[in-house]
Amino acid sequence: MSTADTTTEAFAGTRPSDAADLPDYAPIPNSARGPALNEQGYHVELVERNLYAVTDGTYQSAFLTTSEGVVLLDAPPTIGHNIRRAVDEIASANGLSNKVTHLIYSHHHADHAGAASLFDDKDIVRIGHEETRRLLLRDNDPARPAPEETFQDKRSLTIGGERIDLAWLGSNHSPDNTYIHLPDHDALMLVDIVNPGWAPIYVANLSEDIPGYIEAPAKAMAYTWTHFLGGHMGRVGTRADVSLHASGVHGRHRRRRPQGDRHTRPHAVLHEIRRELVGGGARLPRRRHRGHRRAGHREVHRQDGGRRRVHGQHRVLGDGVDPPRPRLRQPGAPVSELQGIARFEFRDGQLEERP
Ligand SMILES: [Zn+2]
Numbered sequence: 153m154s155t156a157d158t159t160t161e162a163f164a165g166t167r168p169s170d171a172a173d174l175p176d177y178a179p180i181p182n183s184a185r186g187p188a189l190n191e192q193g194y195h196v197e198l199v200e201r202n203l204y205a206v207t208d209g210t211y212q213s214a215f216l217t218t219s220e221g222v223v224l225l226d227a228p229p230t231i232g233h234n235i236r237r238a239v240d241e242i243a244s245a246n247g248l249s250n251k252v253t254h255l256i257y258s259h260h261h262a263d264h265a266g267a268a269s270l271f272d273d274k275d276i277v278r279i280g281h282e283e284t285r286r287l288l289l290r291d292n293d294p295a296r297p298a299p300e301e302t303f304q305d306k307r308s309l310t311i312g313g314e315r316i317d318l319a320w321l322g323s324n325h326s327p328d329n330t331y332i333h334l335p336d337h338d339a340l341m342l343v344d345i346v347n348p349g350w351a352p353i354y355v356a357n358l359s360e361d362i363p364g365y366i367e368a369p370a371k372a373m374a375y376t377w378t379h380f381l382g383g384h385m386g387r388v389g390t391r392a393d394v395s396l397h398a399s400g401v402h403g404r405h406r407r408r409r410p411q412g413d414r415h416t417r418p419h420a421v422l423h424e425i426r427r428e429l430v431g432g433g434a435r436l437p438r439r440r441h442r443g444h445r446r447a448g449h450r451e452v453h454r455q456d457g458g459r460r461r462v463h464g465q466h467r468v469l470g471d472g473v474d475p476p477r478p479r480l481r482q483p484g485a486p487v488s489e490l491q492g493i494a495r496f497e498f499r500d501g502q503l504e505e506r507p
Contacts, residue, residue, distance in 0.1 A: 184349030186386020218312020221253030229266035283328035343383030369398035
């Protein structure tokens with residue numbers, strides 16, 4: 153057995169030439185997995201009423217079937233033609249038109265928009281933030297036609313009787329990332345910020361604006377919704393997913409930040425979060441340990457927000473207890489972190505920071 157250090161940190165900045173030299177990665181935790189894909193490699197699920205989410209297990213798109221046609225929310229190229237198949241499947245099951253009449257871009261990135269050109273009906277209406285339009289015109293990518301319809305701060309759409317509220321609340325992952333709120337479907341789509349059930353990928357989901365990225369989940373929580381469409385992974389997210397993410401990213405960032413120094417070393421902080429969430433997922437209690445649990449254990453140690461990952465440490469009491477690892481033993485989010493998550497609210501339709 154080799155004892156070489158194969159952590160991702162040890163390989164940062166290197167380019168191994170052999171697969172055997174590649175770093176080890178933590179497995180995808182069960183918390184991030186969605187339902188099984190069908191034979192064609194996709195899964196489409198009902199979110200609420202006529203809103204559906206479609207996934208290939210890694211990327212997520214969504215659509216509304218309306219009396220006037222289909223409104224598509226993002227077109228990730230990894231799902232590609234399976235978006236069409238999912239739309240056809242649902243439209244035919246509901247006896248509705250499968251014609252995609254509208255495409256709404258969450259942001260301009262190719263990995264969420266690169267299948268837009270598959271929906272190139274001459275009548276299609278593409279909608280996105282004005283910065284999405286500017287960036288797509290700049291990129292001049294035939295796979296991602298620029299939206300003709302744009303908005304600056306917010307825009308409320310009614311398509312086929314369904315309401316879709318678009319808002320730009322500052323840059324975060326990208327300069328144009330849009331909050332897509334479907335109030336009558338109890339859903340919010342905000343892509344590339346929170347990966348439900350998992351940690352952000354490298355460098356805060358490759359965000360361009362780290363402070364904006366850290367703040368985004370709190371803004372998302374100010375909306376009313378139950379279903380979260382994060383653009384990634386196999387399942388639809390929940391408010392618990394977003395608040396768990398927010399308490400990790402926002403809370404830790406604040407706690408470690410020296411007074412008066414606004415944005416110190418978010419990169420290092422996020423490494424810690426990755427280690428905790430990814431590693432923690434791998435340590436979720438497994439079936440074979442069931443018999444080792446003690447009565448009353450849950451009452452003593454249960455924490456909100458699914459933070460039971462720390463409990464692997466608690467199963468062995470007495471001899472053999474690991475030395476204290478403070479970041480893995482926090483007894484739930486302190487009140488200051490929860491205030492961080494509930495930092496914003498809408499007043500007369502305007503998002504405002506709470507006093
Ligand atoms: Zn992106």
